[in-house]
Amino acid sequence: MxxxxxxxxxxxxxxxxxxxxxxxxxxxxxxxxxxxxxxxxxxxxxVLEQGVVDLMKETGVGERLMREGQFHKGIELRFNGKGHRIDMHELTGGKYVTVYxxxxxxxxxxxxxxxxxxxxxxxxxxxxxxxxxxxxxxxxxxxxxxxxxxxxxxxxxxxxxxxxxxxxxxxxxxxxxxxxxIYPFGWLGILAEAPQSSAELIYANHERGFALVSTRTPEIQRLYLQVDLNDTIANWSDDRIWSELHARLETHDGFKLIEGTIFEKDIVWPRxxxxxxxxxxxxxxxxxxxxxxxxxxxxxxxxxxxxxxxxxxxxxxxxxxxxxxxxxxxxxxxxxxxxxxxxxxxxxxxxxxRFHDTTPFEQQMQLAELNYVTSSRAAATSLSENYVGLPMEW
CATH class of the missing domain: 3.50.50.60 (FAD/NAD(P)-binding domain)
Incomplete structure (x- = not known):
């Protein structure tokens, strides 16, 4: 050939x-x-950057994406029992966080x-x-x-x-x-048949470890938990997963995570x-x-x-x-x-x-950074520009 x-x-x-x-x-x-x-x-x-969405539309493969994709205007950073929304759409001149x-x-x-x-x-x-x-x-x-x-x-x-x-x-x-x-932890991810608990993605910093609320469709949700580097799926029953997600995502204003039927579990190791x-x-x-x-x-x-x-x-x-x-x-x-x-x-x-050797000082530095990025327009703009995608340099 x-x-x-x-x-x-x-x-x-x-x-x-x-x-x-x-x-x-x-x-x-x-x-x-x-x-x-x-x-x-x-x-x-x-999660697609705006540039990828634009490219798919321009080259004729974006019809179903535009019909079925979910176009979010921001994300939420959650810490100390409180959610802080970052309006990326407004901060980046109208760009979206696209879930497809x-x-x-x-x-x-x-x-x-x-x-x-x-x-x-x-x-x-x-x-x-x-x-x-x-x-x-x-x-x-x-x-x-x-x-x-x-x-x-x-x-x-x-x-x-x-x-x-x-x-x-x-x-x-x-x-x-x-x-x-190589990062010293894994991500346990699940797919669950359940309604959306949040209209946008939630990134949570918690003393028990990181958690993420994402989505695939209005009926299928993707959620993640930070787990030990050597952990296995066998250690995580459905009940334990939901219990841990509730603990890491709870807020002072009573956020409720909607449970559902878990039909897929896996662990990935970030690098x-x-x-x-x-x-x-x-x-x-x-x-x-x-x-x-x-x-x-x-x-x-x-x-x-x-x-x-x-x-x-x-x-x-x-x-x-x-x-x-x-x-x-x-x-x-x-x-x-x-x-x-x-x-x-x-x-x-x-x-x-949470890293295995994170000290109390470093924990406070994380919280200080989270407080800064959610209270400073300049810092939030920087995060938003990177998240939705910087312009391509040729």
Missing amino acids: RTQVGIIGAGPAGLMLSHLLHLQGIESVIIEKRTREEIEGTIKAG AQHEVIKDLVEARLKAGGEIIFNVGDVSLHDLDTNSPKIRYRKDKNGDLQEIDCDFIVGADGFHGPSRPSIPASVRKEYQK SYICDPMQYGRLFIAGDAAHTVPPTGAKGLNLAVADVQVLSRGLDAFYKSGKTDLLERYTETCLRRVWNSERFSWYMTSMLH
């Missing part, structure tokens, strides 16, 4: 890139280790690609990358996991295959500089990770393959889309004029935004969580 751009991974980064390239008249093929049912059924967080689950974004992009005749090869195995430092790199894989070995000849390869995929390790270790921070460079020869990596952020700042999917916006512009310039300057600056351009998002996610995480 021959294509201009071979893409590994049918997550938001890979699918959005293929969609943008199609609109520019550039051919691509996506390979994905999971089935279509698996990628469309894996439920993940979905990641698997819904994937559904929209898969449908658009297949409708346009794009090729997505699902359920592949044994993916490997070859000849990256030549003008004709190759992707090899096995069709249907254990089937015959296949090869795709490309002009460029894009690794959008997540943190554990084969793309990043294909950049020689001698070239890669890696930055990482910050950055690979520099995000390119090697004719290979470019994007999204979680290149960087991960703790979920506190809601930046993962948004950074993935920002990466491929930069890359699509560079590839468009290459095929139209032969110019490579945008591609050569891909890492530099993307990492400016990545590091800022890492900073913001670290800030939110540090302000809201």
Whole structure:
């Protein structure tokens, strides 16, 4: 098989890139280790920056988002038994916090690609990358996991295959500089059939640990609890989860969390990770393959889309004029935004969580920061601008 751009991974980064390239008249093929049912059924967080919403609308894949997404004007920071709302819509000149689950974004992009005749090869195995430092790199894989070995000849390869995929390790270790921070706690997340307890997201700092009230649909709620680093789902019965959520979210004015039927539980372990460079020869990596952020700042999917916006512009310039300057600056351009998002996610995480070695002094510093950001217009504006998404720098 021959294509201009071979893409590994049918997550938001890979699918959005293929969609943008199609609109520019550039051919691509996506390979994905999971089935279509698996990628469309894996439920993940979905808080979209205004720029991502605008891009989906502008490129023709935003119709269902605009119909079914939830557009919030702010968030609430809760501490010392009291809620403090930050009006991000007003502070950012009319931008929204948009809640639209990641698997819904994937559904929209898969449908658009297949409708346009794009090729997505699902359920592949044994993916490997070859000849990256030549003008004709190759992707090899096995069709249907254990089937015959296949090869795709490309002009460029894009690794959008997540943190554990084969793309990043294909950049020689001698070239890669890696930055990482492992946070000393987990996030226990649940999906529950229940009415909304809050019209907007709630981020709670509590002496027992962090809690988050989010949502997926008016009928499906997503909630999180900070848990011990070595904790397991087996330790958390439904009753214990609801009891802990009530304790961490209670307020002096009698806030009532509405319980429901929990139908999914999982624990994730937040980390910050950055690979520099995000390119090697004719290979470019994007999204979680290149960087991960703790979920506190809601930046993962948004950074993935920002990466491929930069890359699509560079590839468009290459095929139209032969110019490579945008591609050569891909890492530099993307990492400016990545590091800022890492900073913001670290800030939110540090302000809201209890660390195993948090001293009484540090607890008071957290509360002082929360008091400041909820009482100072300048501080609230800074938080809001970062949360809804800063303008893209090209």
